[in-house]
Amino acid sequence: MSESRVAEPPPRAQHAERPPAAPPLLRVRGVGKRFPGVVALDAVDFELTAGEVHCLLGENGAGKSTLVKILAGAQRADEGEIELNGEAVSFASPQEAQRHGLAFIFQELSVVPSLSVADNIALGNERVRGGLLQRREAHAEARALMESIGFPGIDPGRPVRTLSIAEQQGVMIARALRLDSRVIVMDEATSALTGEEVARLFALIRRLKQGGRAIVFVSHRLQELAEIGDRVTVFKDGRHVATVPASTPPQELVRLMVGREVQGFPDGGRRRSGEVVLRARGLRTARLDGVDLDVRAGEVLGVAGLVGSGRTELLRALFGADRLDGGSVELDGRALRLRRPGDAIDAGLALVPEDRRGQGIVALRSVGENLLTIWETHRRLRPRGERPRVLAQRLREQLAIKTPSLEQRISLLSGGNQQKVVIGKWLAVGPRVLLLDEPTKGIDVGAKMELFRLVDRLARAGMAVVMVSSELPEVLGMADRICVMKDGRIAREFEPGVSEEEIVAVALSEEEEAK
Amino acid sequence: MSTLSTRLRTRLRERGGIDVQTVVTLAVLIAMIVVFSQLNDRFLTVDNFKNVLVQTAPVMLVGCAVTLVMIARGLDLSVGSVAAVAAVFAAAFTARHGWSLVAAGIGALAIGGLFGLVNGLLIVRLQVNPIIATLGTMNVARGAAYLISSSAIIVGLPAGWGDLGTSSVGPVPTPVAIALVAIVVFQLVLNRTAFGRHVYAIGGNEETARLSGVNVGRALVILYVLAGLTAGLAGLMMASRFGSGDPNAYVGFEFDVIVAVILGGTSLAGGEGRVAGTVLGALIVGFLSNSLNLIGVDPFWQYVAKGTVLIFAVVLDRFVRSGTAGAQLRLPRLGRRTAGAAA
Numbered sequence: 001m002s003e004s005r006v007a008e009p010p011p012r013a014q015h016a017e018r019p020p021a022a023p024p025l026l027r028v029r030g031v032g033k034r035f036p037g038v039v040a041l042d043a044v045d046f047e048l049t050a051g052e053v054h055c056l057l058g059e060n061g062a063g064k065s066t067l068v069k070i071l072a073g074a075q076r077a078d079e080g081e082i083e084l085n086g087e088a089v090s091f092a093s094p095q096e097a098q099r100h101g102l103a104f105i106f107q108e109l110s111v112v113p114s115l116s117v118a119d120n121i122a123l124g125n126e127r128v129r130g131g132l133l134q135r136r137e138a139h140a141e142a143r144a145l146m147e148s149i150g151f152p153g154i155d156p157g158r159p160v161r162t163l164s165i166a167e168q169q170g171v172m173i174a175r176a177l178r179l180d181s182r183v184i185v186m187d188e189a190t191s192a193l194t195g196e197e198v199a200r201l202f203a204l205i206r207r208l209k210q211g212g213r214a215i216v217f218v219s220h221r222l223q224e225l226a227e228i229g230d231r232v233t234v235f236k237d238g239r240h241v242a243t244v245p246a247s248t249p250p251q252e253l254v255r256l257m258v259g260r261e262v263q264g265f266p267d268g269g270r271r272r273s274g275e276v277v278l279r280a281r282g283l284r285t286a287r288l289d290g291v292d293l294d295v296r297a298g299e300v301l302g303v304a305g306l307v308g309s310g311r312t313e314l315l316r317a318l319f320g321a322d323r324l325d326g327g328s329v330e331l332d333g334r335a336l337r338l339r340r341p342g343d344a345i346d347a348g349l350a351l352v353p354e355d356r357r358g359q360g361i362v363a364l365r366s367v368g369e370n371l372l373t374i375w376e377t378h379r380r381l382r383p384r385g386e387r388p389r390v391l392a393q394r395l396r397e398q399l400a401i402k403t404p405s406l407e408q409r410i411s412l413l414s415g416g417n418q419q420k421v422v423i424g425k426w427l428a429v430g431p432r433v434l435l436l437d438e439p440t441k442g443i444d445v446g447a448k449m450e451l452f453r454l455v456d457r458l459a460r461a462g463m464a465v466v467m468v469s470s471e472l473p474e475v476l477g478m479a480d481r482i483c484v485m486k487d488g489r490i491a492r493e494f495e496p497g498v499s500e501e502e503i504v505a506v507a508l509s510e511e512e513e514a515k
Numbered sequence: 516m517s518t519l520s521t522r523l524r525t526r527l528r529e530r531g532g533i534d535v536q537t538v539v540t541l542a543v544l545i546a547m548i549v550v551f552s553q554l555n556d557r558f559l560t561v562d563n564f565k566n567v568l569v570q571t572a573p574v575m576l577v578g579c580a581v582t583l584v585m586i587a588r589g590l591d592l593s594v595g596s597v598a599a600v601a602a603v604f605a606a607a608f609t610a611r612h613g614w615s616l617v618a619a620g621i622g623a624l625a626i627g628g629l630f631g632l633v634n635g636l637l638i639v640r641l642q643v644n645p646i647i648a649t650l651g652t653m654n655v656a657r658g659a660a661y662l663i664s665s666s667a668i669i670v671g672l673p674a675g676w677g678d679l680g681t682s683s684v685g686p687v688p689t690p691v692a693i694a695l696v697a698i699v700v701f702q703l704v705l706n707r708t709a710f711g712r713h714v715y716a717i718g719g720n721e722e723t724a725r726l727s728g729v730n731v732g733r734a735l736v737i738l739y740v741l742a743g744l745t746a747g748l749a750g751l752m753m754a755s756r757f758g759s760g761d762p763n764a765y766v767g768f769e770f771d772v773i774v775a776v777i778l779g780g781t782s783l784a785g786g787e788g789r790v791a792g793t794v795l796g797a798l799i800v801g802f803l804s805n806s807l808n809l810i811g812v813d814p815f816w817q818y819v820a821k822g823t824v825l826i827f828a829v830v831l832d833r834f835v836r837s838g839t840a841g842a843q844l845r846l847p848r849l850g851r852r853t854a855g856a857a858a
């Protein structure tokens with residue numbers, strides 16, 4: 001393919017050709033897409049063969065989702081052509097793409113919150129007989145689909161807004177599978193899923209592969225690519241860099257994707273933690289069952305645990321976002337009255353929530369305005385002297401936010417850059433305690449390490465950091481102490497030297513007993 | 516026994532469950548009827564009820580279509596004026612140009628549909644905000660009604676003109692029968708067809724609906740055309756009942772319709788709502804005016820009363836919703852895998 005584009009061909013590039021016997025099912029040639037101030041795609045090529053899992057890899061903003069949206073007919077390419085089974089196609093609308101046998105899971109959680117699980121799964125392609133919906137069949141089908149991807153026991157009549165993020169992602173996967181398409185495109189479909197759910201999804205993908213389906217798989221988790229992928233196409237700044245076998249060593253993939261070696265976890269030796277800044281005793285909410293917690297200045301406290309173990313709830317409780325049924329929170333030895341998040345913010349707490357689109361950003365406003373949301377609403381916290389524009393500009397540079405300007409609407413940035421803005425809006429007011437809930441969700445490897453370096457710097461400057469993450473290597477790499485949660489309680493605390501297995505064992509233990 | 520109740524429950528859930536709001540609205544309606552019957556002994560009579568039903572029939576009819584529009588996160592302020600222009604058109608062309616009643620009726624419906632089409636295209640193609648678009652056509656239609664009628668009430672209509680508004684189908688007055696048919700049809704469309712699901716989806720999350728392969732633009736245009744058509748029909752019903760074509764009629768009709776829809780529990784934010792709720796809302800509005808009339812309250816006070824009811828309903832709705840929204844914020848946590856498995 002366009003190996004010629006690679007300045008220095010990767011060592012095993014010749015295997016990449018692994019010439020598929022059949023002609024490609026889908027061929028993209030010279031597709032380009034420009035947005036005001038950004039070249040999202042610059043004459044990219046891409047090929048997909050029946051029965052393969054083809055991964056797309058690239059930094060935040062590299063253009064992966066743009067390609068996905070063009071394939072889906074949700075956006076129009078400025079140039080280039082798409083061939084399906086050797087036939088030139090151009091999808092003017094998502095319906096057309098659907099009719100041609102392409103199914104999509106988009107990066108942004110796209111469900112209709114008020115509709116039921118079954119209705120969401122069938123949306124746009126409902127079962128009708130004599131013009132009327134076949135509710136019972138649709139429910140049975142939805143239940144079976146959800147079960148097959150590892151979400152058993154979900155009532156198909158439930159409105160989707162009552163589901164967890166992982167379950168909502170499940171609904172989107174079920175939707176794509178239901179259409180029985182030749183090509184299934186998954187744009188970061190696993191970003192909200194944990195180990196077990198991912199494993200089930202992969203088993204399913206393998207079955208689809210055997211059935212001759214082709215899958216485009218976008219993920220920032222390199223180990224996933226190695227596990228499920230056949231080939232990997234790497235994009236950088238809207239350009240096709242290389243197509244290599246998925247067995248290519250991760251360092252090599254990262255080098256292709258970032259264009260340089262990526263440093264590992266920040267390693268400045270042990271951090272020196274100081275006084276206890278945040279102290280929680282006996283926290284109780286709907287999902288917390290008596291949590292005691294001390295966080296010291298200058299440390300990163302990692303919180304591990306299964307989805308549903310109460311990690312998000314712990315952060316929300318500390319932040320005053322959920323009502324406390326009992327317990328107390330102290331900051332610097334002073335009891336806090338947390339009636340609402342505003343109280344926590346005034347006291348010096350900051351929360352980077354898990355659901356970035358729903359809770360982290362104000363989607364319709366600009367990058368600059370988003371950076372200044374907290375600054376604007378909490379006058380008392382404003383550092384003196386800096387003008388808002390200058391401040392926003394400084395944050396943009398400090399965090400290396402990739403945007404054509406501060407006036408750009410934030411929803412037009414790539415996911416990783418949106419996350420940087422969410423963190424940036426807190427840095428504008430210099431909080432004492434930073435609560436991070438899955439901060440690396442949807443963030444590329446390079447940006448992840450940048451993020452960790454930033455967190456490390458903040459901690460070394462005396463900030464107390466609590467980081468919830470489902471990615472154990474991240475917790476292990478970053479934390480000074482690790483709390484493992486289970487069933488709304490802190491089950492155990494570990495020192496950083498602990499192994500992943502030990503943590504998993506603790507996180508799972510209660511479930512085992514219950515069985 | 517228990518299997519029966521579980522089966523009933525699953526069936527209900529498959530059908531979208533019982534709506535608390537509808538039950539509340541029904542309770543309010545019944546409470547109102549009880550109170551009003553105490554205030555005036557002419558209230559609780561068959562004749563009076565028939566009267567109220569005939570008067571509310573146009574609100575119900577148009578309310579059905581507007582419910583769908585509002586579920587899809589739209590709004591139609593033009594229905595009153597469109598009803599007027601349709602009525603005046605039919606009256607003018609039968610009285611002055613000798614059109615047959617059927618031809619004039621079809622013409623009136625076509626005019627209603629046309630205004631709806633214009634609304635839809637403005638909103639979908641030119642991306643005009645629905646409030647602005649329909650506020651514009653509201654005035655255009657009203658102006659057209661004055662122009663067609665030379666701003667005079669058109670009389671001298673042939674025999675048979677009054678049939679639509681004053682005849683009966685069996686014991687049921689024709690306008691009420693028409694409203695009933697509309698209720699059944701719209702209810703069916705909303706709850707049992709794919710189109711109905713799309714209407715909810717568009718209101719709930721338009722972009723998702725689009726990406727899911729729903730033809731959002733077409734659906735919205737259809738909804739506004741339906742609103743226009745029902746408005747045209749409502750205009751005919753009224754003109755027939757009063758025996759004239761009055762360009763001044765139906766001022767404030769859109770207000771009654773919107774009050775009925777909101778009272779019926781359709782969310783202003785879109786994505787939620789029910790035809791049955793709107794019907795109850797229309798009845799509440801109808802009984803309220805009726806009993807205020809019977810008690811002899813000054814008509815001007817009725818404006819005050821209706822306006823207050825609307826604001827009260829919206830505030831109450833906000834109150835109830837913020838309560839449930841709080842519960843929903845908690846729910847996802849309850850609904851995590853552990854809880855889901857336990858259920």
Ligand SMILES: Nc1ncnc2c1ncn2[C@@H]1O[C@H](COP(=O)(O)OP(=O)(O)OP(=O)(O)O)[C@@H](O)[C@H]1O
Nearest residue numbers: 035040060061062063064065066412413414415416
């Ligand atoms: N509708 C839009 N208007 C303007 N710019 C856009 C729009 N959509 C995407 N972009 C820009 O195009 C570039 C490519 O974005 P894209 O979403 O394809 O990246 P990505 O590779 O999917 O990144 P991520 O890993 O963060 O999801 C980015 O710089 C983004 O800001």
Ligand SMILES: [Mg+2]
Nearest residue numbers: 064065107415
């Ligand atoms: Mg993307």
